[in-house]
Amino acid sequence: MKNSEEQVKFPKIANWILRRTISKKIQDGALGDFHEIYFGMAEENGPLQAKLWYWSQVLKSVPSFLYDSVYWRVSMFKNYLKITLRSIQKNKIHYFINITGLSVGLVVFIFIASYVLNEVNHDGFHENRDRIYQIGTGWHNGTPGPMAELLRDRFPEVLSTVRFRYNYGEKNFRYKEKNYKIEHSYFVDPTVFEVFSFPVLQGNPNTALDSPFSMVLTKSEAEKIFGEKDPIGKVLNVEGQDLEVKAVIDDVPQNSTIQFRALISFQTLNRISPGLINNVNSMLFQTYLLFPENHDPAEIESKLSQFLYSQYDGYDQWPQSLRERVKFSLRPFKLLYFDRDRGGSMIHGNIQNVYIFSAVALFVLGIALINFINLSTATASVRAKEVGMRKVLGSSRSQLLKQFLSESVFLVFGATILACILVGMLRSRFFELIGKRIEFEYMFNPAVLLLFILFAVFIGLVSGIYPAIYLSSFQVPNVLHGRSQKGSKGGLFRRALIIVQFTVSIVLIVGTLMVGRQMDYIRNRDLGFDKNQVLWFEINDSLRNKTEVLKTKLREHSNIQSVATSNYTKPGVRSMWGQTWNEKQLDIDVFLVDPDYIETMGLKIVEGRNFLRGSDRNRTYILNESAIREFGMDSPVGEIVSRNTLVGVVKDFHFRSLHHEIGPLLLAYQMDANPIVNVRISTENVSQTIGFIKMAFNELASGSPFEYHFFDESFEALYQREQKFEKLFFFFSAFAIFIACLGLFGLASFMAEQRTKEIGIRKVLGASIGSVVMLMTREFTKWVVLANVIAWPIAYFAMTRWLQNFAYRINAEVWVFVVAGLIALFIALLTVGTKAIKAAISNPADSLRYE
Amino acid sequence: MHLLSRAEEIILMAIVNLKDNAYGIAIRQYVSKATGFKWSIGAVYAPLHRLEEKGYVKTIKGEPIKERGGRSKIYYQITQDGKEALLKLRTVNENIWKRVSALE
Numbered sequence: 035m036k037n038s039e040e041q042v043k044f045p046k047i048a049n050w051i052l053r054r055t056i057s058k059k060i061q062d063g064a065l066g067d068f069h070e071i072y073f074g075m076a077e078e079n080g081p082l083q084a085k086l087w088y089w090s091q092v093l094k095s096v097p098s099f100l101y102d103s104v105y106w107r108v109s110m111f112k113n114y115l116k117i118t119l120r121s122i123q124k125n126k127i128h129y130f131i132n133i134t135g136l137s138v139g140l141v142v143f144i145f146i147a148s149y150v151l152n153e154v155n156h157d158g159f160h161e162n163r164d165r166i167y168q169i170g171t172g173w174h175n176g177t178p179g180p181m182a183e184l185l186r187d188r189f190p191e192v193l194s195t196v197r198f199r200y201n202y203g204e205k206n207f208r209y210k211e212k213n214y215k216i217e218h219s220y221f222v223d224p225t226v227f228e229v230f231s232f233p234v235l236q237g238n239p240n241t242a243l244d245s246p247f248s249m250v251l252t253k254s255e256a257e258k259i260f261g262e263k264d265p266i267g268k269v270l271n272v273e274g275q276d277l278e279v280k281a282v283i284d285d286v287p288q289n290s291t292i293q294f295r296a297l298i299s300f301q302t303l304n305r306i307s308p309g310l311i312n313n314v315n316s317m318l319f320q321t322y323l324l325f326p327e328n329h330d331p332a333e334i335e336s337k338l339s340q341f342l343y344s345q346y347d348g349y350d351q352w353p354q355s356l357r358e359r360v361k362f363s364l365r366p367f368k369l370l371y372f373d374r375d376r377g378g379s380m381i382h383g384n385i386q387n388v389y390i391f392s393a394v395a396l397f398v399l400g401i402a403l404i405n406f407i408n409l410s411t412a413t414a415s416v417r418a419k420e421v422g423m424r425k426v427l428g429s430s431r432s433q434l435l436k437q438f439l440s441e442s443v444f445l446v447f448g449a450t451i452l453a454c455i456l457v458g459m460l461r462s463r464f465f466e467l468i469g470k471r472i473e474f475e476y477m478f479n480p481a482v483l484l485l486f487i488l489f490a491v492f493i494g495l496v497s498g499i500y501p502a503i504y505l506s507s508f509q510v511p512n513v514l515h516g517r518s519q520k521g522s523k524g525g526l527f528r529r530a531l532i533i534v535q536f537t538v539s540i541v542l543i544v545g546t547l548m549v550g551r552q553m554d555y556i557r558n559r560d561l562g563f564d565k566n567q568v569l570w571f572e573i574n575d576s577l578r579n580k581t582e583v584l585k586t587k588l589r590e591h592s593n594i595q596s597v598a599t600s601n602y603t604k605p606g607v608r609s610m611w612g613q614t615w616n617e618k619q620l621d622i623d624v625f626l627v628d629p630d631y632i633e634t635m636g637l638k639i640v641e642g643r644n645f646l647r648g649s650d651r652n653r654t655y656i657l658n659e660s661a662i663r664e665f666g667m668d669s670p671v672g673e674i675v676s677r678n679t680l681v682g683v684v685k686d687f688h689f690r691s692l693h694h695e696i697g698p699l700l701l702a703y704q705m706d707a708n709p710i711v712n713v714r715i716s717t718e719n720v721s722q723t724i725g726f727i728k729m730a731f732n733e734l735a736s737g738s739p740f741e742y743h744f745f746d747e748s749f750e751a752l753y754q755r756e757q758k759f760e761k762l763f764f765f766f767s768a769f770a771i772f773i774a775c776l777g778l779f780g781l782a783s784f785m786a787e788q789r790t791k792e793i794g795i796r797k798v799l800g801a802s803i804g805s806v807v808m809l810m811t812r813e814f815t816k817w818v819v820l821a822n823v824i825a826w827p828i829a830y831f832a833m834t835r836w837l838q839n840f841a842y843r844i845n846a847e848v849w850v851f852v853v854a855g856l857i858a859l860f861i862a863l864l865t866v867g868t869k870a871i872k873a874a875i876s877n878p879a880d881s882l883r884y885e
Numbered sequence: 886m887h888l889l890s891r892a893e894e895i896i897l898m899a900i901v902n903l904k905d906n907a908y909g910i911a912i913r914q915y916v917s918k919a920t921g922f923k924w925s926i927g928a929v930y931a932p933l934h935r936l937e938e939k940g941y942v943k944t945i946k947g948e949p950i951k952e953r954g955g956r957s958k959i960y961y962q963i964t965q966d967g968k969e970a971l972l973k974l975r976t977v978n979e980n981i982w983k984r985v986s987a988l989e
Contacts, residue, residue: 063908063933065956066950066954066958067909071910095927
């Protein structure tokens with residue numbers, strides 16, 4: 035027997051299953067029996083039959099086991115659900131507040147999270163995103179044309195290169211006598227489709243940009259120009275050049291950093307301005323490099339820059355300032371979106387905003403969760419008897435925990451579904467608010483849905499755990515005796531939660547006020563010239579030589595006060611020259627202007643004189659005060675700067691956004707060929723005046739479209755990001771405060787209910803309505819005041835950080851904090867007060883009667 | 886006092902008859918032989934468990950045995966309550982049988 039037993043193997047898996055499924059109570063005996071019978075059988079009838087028998091026994095036991103466990107669990111769960119629904123029915127307002135608060139919080143959270151994800155995942159559609167680098171240089175990251183080829187030939191790590199050259203300004207695309215404005219276009223190497231992943235719809239991406247005078251359009255531009263017709267092979271005239279459309283690509287997604295409507299082959303540039311792309315000294319091109327899968331950017335960077343420096347003769351002897359200019363670096367493409375200085379028409383994000391909004395999202399979600407916890411705990415006394423009964427009937431604490439956790443998961447689930455519906459309804463409003471569309475399609479992906487469910491369960495557990503522990507800890511004799519539980523005034527924990535909520539709310543109110551005030555400041559600050567009355571428009575080449583005719587014609591109108599030409603378009607576009615005086619070199623912003631410019635823009639000459647028509651030669655200079663300061667000139671008028679005479683000094687004015695200090699500026703005299711006409715008009719009959727300008731324009735510049743802008747609009751455009759930020763901040767703060775108030779309201783009404791009898795007795799004993807209201811609100815007031823004390827330093831720190839973005843900014847004044855605190859206090863008192871007054875005016879006879 | 890079920894009665898009597906050897910397999914073999922059909926292990930243990938809960942039998946744990954995979958035999962013994970219940974059932978049975986007249 036011993037021998038055979040050793041030979042016969044025992045079915046371990048079956049035994050394991052049996053051990054799981056068999057009732058604990060008879061396990062000891064029965065499992066031993068199974069074992070014994072098994073070996074008896076194996077000896078008598080062979081191991082196979084024994085094994086079959088064993089397995090058949092196991093399988094027979096499984097169904098009833100499953101049935102039992104599922105049956106009881108489901109029936110318990112059904113009971114929990116029923117109790118939850120009954121409880122909801124009994125306390126409709128309470129649960130309404132609870133679920134609404136949570137779902138509003140979730141809506142805000144989902145929106146901000148999608149915004150943040152969209153920002154962080156910018157350019158995610160490029161397959162090679164993590165392998166692309168831009169060459170950075172001190173020259174606004176412009177590189178000379180031949181650099182790309184040089185690097186590609188020399189370094190095997192450089193798999194491919196693309197050069198971009200931004201085609202400045204709106205360009206006129208002419209097709210069959212009709213003009214189409216296309217704002218963003220680039221000259222680009224044919225390898226663009228190899229490195230980046232812009233999806234090509236029509237045409238061959240590999241050859242589309244191979245030859246000169248070929249171009250690629252985006253889908254919507256092609257549709258705009260050609261309608262239903264096949265665009266491939268059609269010829270467009272762009273500023274005098276005939277370009278053939280070789281391919282059509284899908285519209286550039288909104289989350290692409292590089293934005294364009296048209297791409298023109300790089301070789302075209304070579305034909306238009308020969309030699310430009312081969313000039314080693316012109317830093318005009320953005321160069322992107324593609325590296326292999328496993329690359330070490332730091333290593334490649336040092337190799338590349340060493341090589342590049344070696345291309346310059348005597349680099350080691352260069353002065354430091356010059357070396358700064360050609361400081362090479364590799365800038366990862368995936369981070370380019372958050373980088374301000376890149377050149378070309380690229381949109382860029384603000385990593386700080388991403389942080390701020392992430393914080394706000396977490397704040398709002400936190401407030402909503404705190405509410406949820408608070409309100410669930412507040413109902414404790416209502417549920418106390420239920421808990422007592424369950425305990426008496428043999429419920430264990432873990433069962434109660436399970437009950438309350440499943441209840442909170444259930445509620446969170448409901449809130450999540452509601453939130454998803456709200457997100458669906460409100461998303462177009464949200465897109466309007468942030469000024470871009472975010473793809474929500476990924477929400478319908480099963481993985482994301484699963485994540486959502488997990489999220490709901492997680493939130494349910496997190497927010498349910500404290501109420502569950504609290505509720506299940508009730509002592510049976512106490513609750514059944516009807517003695518109220520501790521915490522009718524709100525336990526320490528609940529109080530802390532309210533304080534946290536209000537701290538967050540106050541921080542957000544301070545933020546909203548400060549952002550608003552800074553924006554006001556920006557709008558109303560005196561820029562040093564009349565931005566409201568000056569409009570500008572662009573003129574084409576042919577008209578540039580007839581500006582005097584146009585100017586004379588415009589001046590005839592009585593509402594046109596002054597007309598000037600310049601090369602300065604909208605604020606934000608810069609052209610800078612290096613200028614030398616007294617062996618001192620400065621990079622200076624340059625405007626080429628005619629003598630009428632100063633008067634038209636409303637600038638003030640503080641020293642010297644304006645340009646003189648006729649007698650001054652081209653390139654006579656006027657500098658602004660900052661430039662004089664930076665050069666350190668004592669008597670500027672008559673000085674020679676870079677071989678040109680300085681005739682005057684103009685008072686500093688803001689030619690860039692208020693993010694930046696006013697830098698040195700040079701006005702250089704240029705009579706002809708200026709592309710921009712600035713017109714100062716009086717405020718009367720503006721539309722009629724503009725009509726007149728348009729007529730005059732059309733008369734002289736037949737064909738090209740007339741588009742005018744006011745300078746105030748152009749300046750506003752510089753603060754788009756801040757305006758979006760302001761609006762978003764306002765809305766999110768409003769939501770946060772709304773949710774906090776919901777919670778406060780729920781808590782206040784609950785407390786009023788708790789103290790019904792107390793208030794009744796007080797009134798019987800002669801308390802006035804006022805004193806009862808005081809009694810009810812005093813406590814809340816204390817909390818809000820404490821929240822203020824905590825919130826102010828946080829808000830101060832956060833907002834001074836944000837204000838650092840602006841060179842010209844408001845101070846963080848004390849009254850803003852006080853006002854924010856008062857607003858919070860007012861809202862809190864309003865919320866609690868309505869409840870308190872209701873409780874105070876109730877008839878004591880009613881409230882005391884029920885015993 | 887509740888009456889025993891048939892299965893409980895049979896198993897309880899088997900335990901009495903088996904004396905010191907009343908454990909799972911022995912009981913099962915005994916009742917299978919006596920009734921003429923096979924009892925499953927579960928069919929034996931369910932009434933055994935009920936009897937134990939009612940306090941009619943008590944269990945004694947034997948030494949661990951290798952043939953049982955290192956588990957002990959669980960021996961069952963009738964208690965005083967069990968004896969009384971069995972006797973009571975016998976009285977009831979006899980009372981009723983007395984009045985059953987023409988069964989054949």
